[in-house]
Amino acid sequence: MKFFRSENSKKTRSISASFLVIAVGLVLATSVTVGFWQIWQNEKSNIKYEDERLTFAVQRVVKDLRAVVEDASRNVAMLGGTPPIQGILSSRKSGAIPEIAMVQETIWKDRLAQIFLSLAESDQNLMQVRLIGNDGKEMIRVNSSAGRATRVKQKDLQDKSDRPYVLETLSSNRDKINYFGIDYNRERGVIEEPRILVMRVATRVWGKDDEPLGMIIVNINMSKVIANLAFVIREPQQFILFNEQGSYLSKPPQIEAASVRARSGQTRLVDKPRSLQTDFPRLAGNMVADWVGGPSQTLGLVTEDYVARVSRIRFDWSDSEHYLLAAVMTPMAQLLAQNREMKQQIILFTALLALIGALIAFVLTHQFVKPIRQLSNAARQLSLGAPVDSLKLDGEHRNDEIGVLLRSVHHMASNLEEKQKRIGAILATAKNPILMINRRGIIREVNEATIDLFGFSRHELIGKNVSMLMNEHDKVHHDSYLRHHGTGTPSKIFEGGREVSAIRKDGSPVQVHLAVSRLLIKGEVFFTGIMTDLTELKKVDKLKSEFVSTVSHELRTPLTSIKGALGLLRSTSTDALPEHAGKMLDIAYSNCDRLSLLINDILDMEKIEAGKLSYEFQSFDTVTFLEDVVETNRAYGKQHGVSFELDCPDEPILIFADHCRLEQVITNLLSNAAKYASEGEKVIVSAEPDRESGRLRIAVTDFGSGIPEDFRDKVFDKFAQADASDTRAKGGTGLGLAISREIIMAHSGVLDFETEAGVGTTFYIILDILPEEKASTEPEAA
DSSP: OOHHHHHHHHHHHHHHHHHHHHHHHHHHEEEEEEEHHHHHHHHHHHHHHHHHHHHHHHHHHHHHHHHHHHHHHHHHHHHHHHHHHHHHHEEEEEOHHHHHHHHHHHHHHHHHHHHHHHHHHOOOTEEEEEEEEEBBEEOOOOOOTTTTTEOOOGGGGBTTTTOHHHHHHTSHHHHHHEEEEEEEOTTTTOOOOSEEEEEEEEEEOOOTTTTTEEEEEEEEEHHHHHHHHHTTTTTTEEEEETTTBEEEEEOHHHHHHHHHHHHHHHHHHOOOOOBBBOOHHHHHHHHOOTTOSSOOEEEEEEOOOOEEEEEEESSTTTOOOOOEEEEEEHHHHHHHHHHHHHHHHHHHHHHHHHHHHHHHHHHHHHHHHHHHHHHHHHHHHHHOOOOHHHHHHHTOOOSHHHHHHHHHHHHHHHHHHHHHHHHHHHHHHHHSOEEETTOBBBBEEEEEHHHHHHHOHHHHHHBBEEEEEEHHHHHHHHHHHHOOOOOOTTOOOHHOOOOEEEEEETSSSSEEEEEEEEEEETTTEEEEEEEEEHHHHHHHHHHHHHHHHHHHHHHHHHHHHHHHHHHHHHHHTTTOOOHHHHHHHHOOOHHHHHHHHHHHHHHHHHHHTTTTOOOOEEEEHHHHHHHHHHHHHHHHHHHHTOOOEEEOOOOEEEEEEEHHHHHHHHHHHHHHHHHHHHHHHHHEEEEEEEEETEEEEEEEEESSSSSOOHHHHHHTTTTSSSSHHHHHHHHOOOHHHHHHHHHHHTTTOEEEEEEEEEEOOOOOOOOEEEOOOHHSSSBBBB
């Protein structure tokens, strides 16, 4: 015993030290990793959030800027169509005495000037409104400043014939709105002080007889507009506006301050003017030529210096050379400045967390390793086969290593016993019969529900082969089934269960649904079967079938009489009835057909489910058969606006099938294709034999909208319709495809479909071709 203590003491110190190093190391590594990840994630999320704010800000700026220019465009177009324009032209060509004509023209100019004044006072963004003649000289000019509009005297009007914007506008097409870039306002060729940025919007004005009067031009006070746009931007965001050359129209604060100092002589002006290319080269490099931009499209850029969003603004989309660049950016230093305090807090918190974690790891490691060291002796004895009862005698209630071990063992034993009782209670109270067998089929466990279902006592079942509960057919295959599935091979009964017929003690059969699961316990394979008694369910299903059959048969006789009476009325009294009564008669007759079809489908479905649908197999030529079916249904296709086209080989293709039932299937497929094909399209019926495999593929293809993806797995369900409105709009019972598939399965064939949305659907049948040596011995269809 002393030897074991000495050995374990040495090992315990080694394990304790290792655990302590690992635990403390993991805590420190985790804390540092989480801390750095939190810092990085915080910076990343802040940049992402700031980018979203910049996107919103630049879109807002672009929207407001475009609104100002679009208002000016509408004003220019409106002024060009005012009556004074026509009045001025009319007074010039009236043929009156020159003095009178001049007075009339002056009156019209005064009226137009009043309109200019009203517009300038109502739109605070307008700086000038002018009428310039064909000779480039100002005819009327209104200035607006500080919310007050004044008309310029005749003697102060200027000659603008040499200005590029005048020449370009006078040479432009009618109704074209001309936009000119933003520059400083000039009066008599000199930049006006204080400097004001203006944007000019102009259009030519014409008379009723297409005689040109000149041009209307408004100057937008862009300095004021840009100042208003800057209010949308919040610190630390900065708004910058460039023209297409990259020159500043609105500068960020630090650059504006540098420009002011330079103009005041406080600093020396650099040789090269500041621009987008010089101050923000990476942003300029991203402004590729093929990036058109738009009111909602922005270009983002994140650098070590700033986060930016840029939008390209075009007022004339036919002019690709002139545009504005609106940028909103946030300096990275200011954006991350708010993170520094949080970063310090995260570092402090991480350090504190690491320290606390290390202390906790040290304490927990000591606490966990100490019992292990104390229990090592007892564990060794138990591993050598010492019984638990022998340990109880030595010190079950002691607090040393033996006591801890014994209490743990007894605690585990108690838990196992409690779990076993719970499982036993579940099995005893379960309503479903449950039994367990080994891989040889010997019953190892059953519950009370199994005893009640089969009538055997517990001792009559335990230790017996489960085949005693099986019918003769299942008994024969039972042993091979266990050998096959004992390896874990998937099967239907494992995946979802299946319905089987079991035998009670008195020999009476009972239908049950059996689901089997495979268990591996200590290397041995067991099977657990859970059964559901289907007796009551079968009774209900039988009552349902009898009810449907009775109702269908009872409806058929009166329905036949009603249909006959309606047909007689249609054939003998059509001329004597009013038009609306005749339509009602046709509707009633058509509904009788639909109801008759529904009853026939229900009866067929009931026969199929009962296994009573009879077949008369015979050999016949598929090509001739398809020609007859297509010809029979051709009128139905025309009724729905489609045509049937047959694509078959010339040589006969013999099959062995029920002629009438196969015709029923093809007719149903043609009916569906006609209903769902696009009007005017063809429905193609084809037959493709594969002599090598001995299989025949009969296909019906329509070029309609296809089958919706969420309905494709329900196509062959009973009463299935792709849309609830299909029953009324297209007609049908929803049973045709279900019946057709059962018929084809009875022929050992396959009925399936291929579909593509917007292209169409192909339903195809795979049947066996009758071999030539059998064709001569099988009866042929008459």
